[in-house]
Each structure stands twice: as structure tokens, then as C-alpha cells.
Amino acid sequence: MCELFGMSSNREATINLSLMQLAEHGGLSAPHKDGWGVAYYEGTDVRLIKDAIAASDSDWIRFIRDHNLRSRIVTAHVRTATLGVPAYRNTQPFARELAGRMHLFAHNGSVPLIAASADFPVGRFHPVGETDSEWAFCALLGELADVWSSVGEVPSIDARMRVVAAFAKRLRPLGPANFLYSDGDALFAHGDRRLSSETHRVAAPGLVYLQRRCNRGEHAFATSGLSIENADQTITLVASVPLTSDRWEPFGEGLVIAVSDGRLVAAVR
16 A cells, blocks of 8 residues: 655745655555655645656655755655556646645545545546546545635635545545645645555554644754754644654544644544
8 A cells, every 4th residue: 555644834844854764665665666756835836746666766756855845734655556557647646726726635545436436526627647546636626616615715624624524434435545635724634544564454543643843942853854943843744654763643543634834723533
């Protein structure tokens, strides 16, 4: 199965170490060799870098490592292909415009029957590739379009959470459905189940998270894969598996959280 990583912060931060550890899972310490991607929000737009080969073999990973890319919201993904050939169009995160801003989505799991289900029409958004993950994103955006009705206006977190949580609840019966979704204002994460490399069974938790606060002049985030210098910082990290030796909290099966400016602002199970 694929692996996910997400970050929300109240200040711009880099994620070089965590991203490198995620890339280790993309071809070295785990068999995720079918592509990878990382997206950094730049206001309402995104800087999206993807490749259709193993992250451990990609020059773009080294480019990211050597440049101080910073953002308040970041999502990343390493892929094991299930539906869709290893190709750029099938790599994640996926990005689409809605209400004058870019939205991102990355999925870990397998929901192969989603395209045949009447519960998940794609409507005005259509997949570019062949993956079940991109179909899920297009279906989710179609439902979110009702709340993102005006350009320049951000709907309430409660209105957005109702749509995302209801969508996740309907998606889970189709298969493991861990996902990260962001609209540039908040990062939403749904933890379901995932295939364990140790037990070879599909079980919870599908995601884990880590919350930290660093005061001005401290460097506590260095061990969490983040480069923070001389700033008051609140950060939440979400990943498929712990990426550091810190104590990561597991998601309960079916938990959906919303994080904004590094703080948990809503949760539904």
C-alpha cells in the first residue's frame, strides 16, 4: 500500500528530514516504487513536484533536499500501484481548482469498485489517470462544490467537515480509505485501516499524528524532521507510519480530523 505524509503549521516550515524518511519507504526500506509526489501550498496555489519512478531513485527528491522549500501546508505520497500503470498522471497528490483556489488529495488504500458505484459520481470533475484514488478525489470535490460556492470566501470548518466526514463514511465499505485532503486553509485527514508490513493484515490504525509546539529560540523540531528557526511554532504532522522516534498518536478507525495553522480544529468519528 502507499504511504502518506501531511503537515500543517502556523508558520512556514521545511520538511526535509521527514520527506527523506518517507522517500526511504519509496523504494529502499519498503516496496513503494511506482511514483511519489509532494505539494507545498503557496497561498491559494500549490508548488507540486511529482515523479513516476521510485523516490529513492529520483533526482527531484535530491532537488527538494537541497532547496529550502517552505510552506504552512504540505502533503506527500509514495505509491504502490494497484489501479493504473506507473505514470505521471497516476502519481499523487492530485490537484484541482475549486472556487479560485487549488485543492489537494492523496489516498492510501484500495477502493477498486468506486467507479462502478452510483454513490460516487464524478460530475464536473474528471480523472486524468486511471486510479481509484483520483476518482475518489473528483467525487469528493463534486460534493464540496456546494459549500465552496463563492470565490474568495472560505466556508466554515463545520460545513467542510460535514462533507468530508460523510464522504469518508461512505468510502470505507469499499476498502481501506486513508486520505489527506487540503483546501489551502485546512488539512483534513481520514484514518481507516492499512496493510501492515509486519502482520500482513489490514487493520487500524491507518494513520498516526504528532503535535508539537516550539518556542522562540528552541530547535525541538529538528528531531521531528522539521527545520524551525527562531519562531513560535505550532505544527501537526500526519503519516501512515511514524517517521521519527517521537511518540505518534494512532488514529481511531474512521476518525476524521481537520488541522489549521498547526492546531486541531475539528474531529469526527
